[in-house]
Amino acid sequence: MQSGAGNLEPESGNLLMAEITITPRATGIGAEVGGIDLGKPLPDKSFEALRSAFEAYRLLIFRNLHWTVDQQVAYSEKFGALEDFPDPKDQAEGHKTVLRVTNIDRATNTIKPVDDPGHKSFTLGTSAWHIDSSFRTLPSKASVLYALEMPEDGGDTMFADTTLAYDSLSEDRKRALENLVIVHDFEETRRRHKLPPRPPEVQAATPPARQPLVAERANGRRALFIGSHAASIEGMTYEDARTLIDELEEICTQPAYTYRHEWKDGDMVMFDNICMMHQAMPYDLAKSRRLLHRTTVAGDAPLAGVNGPIA
Numbered sequence: 001m002q003s004g005a006g007n008l009e010p011e012s013g014n015l016l017m018a019e020i021t022i023t024p025r026a027t028g029i030g031a032e033v034g035g036i037d038l039g040k041p042l043p044d045k046s047f048e049a050l051r052s053a054f055e056a057y058r059l060l061i062f063r064n065l066h067w068t069v070d071q072q073v074a075y076s077e078k079f080g081a082l083e084d085f086p087d088p089k090d091q092a093e094g095h096k097t098v099l100r101v102t103n104i105d106r107a108t109n110t111i112k113p114v115d116d117p118g119h120k121s122f123t124l125g126t127s128a129w130h131i132d133s134s135f136r137t138l139p140s141k142a143s144v145l146y147a148l149e150m151p152e153d154g155g156d157t158m159f160a161d162t163t164l165a166y167d168s169l170s171e172d173r174k175r176a177l178e179n180l181v182i183v184h185d186f187e188e189t190r191r192r193h194k195l196p197p198r199p200p201e202v203q204a205a206t207p208p209a210r211q212p213l214v215a216e217r218a219n220g221r222r223a224l225f226i227g228s229h230a231a232s233i234e235g236m237t238y239e240d241a242r243t244l245i246d247e248l249e250e251i252c253t254q255p256a257y258t259y260r261h262e263w264k265d266g267d268m269v270m271f272d273n274i275c276m277m278h279q280a281m282p283y284d285l286a287k288s289r290r291l292l293h294r295t296t297v298a299g300d301a302p303l304a305g306v307n308g309p310i311a
């Protein structure tokens with residue numbers, strides 16, 4: 001698929017615009033985008049081409065960016081209001097909407113101690129298949145990850161497309177899942193990693209959220225809303241729910257529905273956060289530096305199930 005953004009002759013007095021190229025990956029997960037300068041404000045036509053490619057492929061890959069924090073914010077805001085990251089030490093250059101995803105301490109510009117408790121729980125949390133903020137009533141819509149400094153070895157990100165996985169299920173299986181309500185709880189991830197619970201006042205700020213197990217999107221596509229924060233399913237024992245969630249995760253993370261992004265400095269990956277579980281792959285935390293900037297487009301409505309809002 002190619003999406004024309006104009007190709008006008010310079011003699012005409014109009015601006016010469018290269019053509020945007022959108023190359024879907026062979027597996028159907030994601031597309032690579034070229035021929036666009038994301039350092040400049042996006043013309044409406046280009047934005048529209050990206051928006052429809054994002055809806056069609058759920059993950060877009062861009063290469064060789066040289067983005068400032070302001071440029072990343074300006075691009076991301078085209079897709080909706082951005083989430084804030086309240087802890088100043090996690091913010092990139094003091095921008096509250098840009099999160100440093102990193103093992104580098106901002107104040108000293110050195111690698112954080114591997115046993116630093118906050119860093120350890122972050123690393124454990126991101127290494128499991130998860131959907132960002134699935135434990136919120138309004139889960140994030142999309143994330144933009146821009147790689148500034150990546151390890152030579154490891155540190156890749158895996159993505160699992162739960163829309164393609166859902167499409168592969170039998171009609172009977174789809175029917176059996178379509179009215180289930182799944183509860184997402186941030187504490188579940190900590191329990192499973194044998195980390196101590198967070199203080200009660202912190203837990204109170206992010207209570208568990210009820211979500212449809214099968215989320216239906218505005219375009220009619222459906223996604224399995226699972227991941228490491230999935231804690232229970234209403235009407236099932238913990239054990240039965242765990243078995244079902246684990247089985248669905250296994251289906252979603254088969255090679256046919258996954259994509260491994262091997263980062264190069266300057267890469268940007270934008271992904272649909274409702275239907276893309278993801279996980280960070282290991283790297284030498286003590287020796288290799290890894291720094292990405294993340295912006296996240298906030299959710300603006302609760303997820304709908306197959307039969308509309310969940311009761």
Ligand SMILES: [Fe+2]
Pocket residue numbers: 126130131132278
């Ligand atoms: Fe994440």
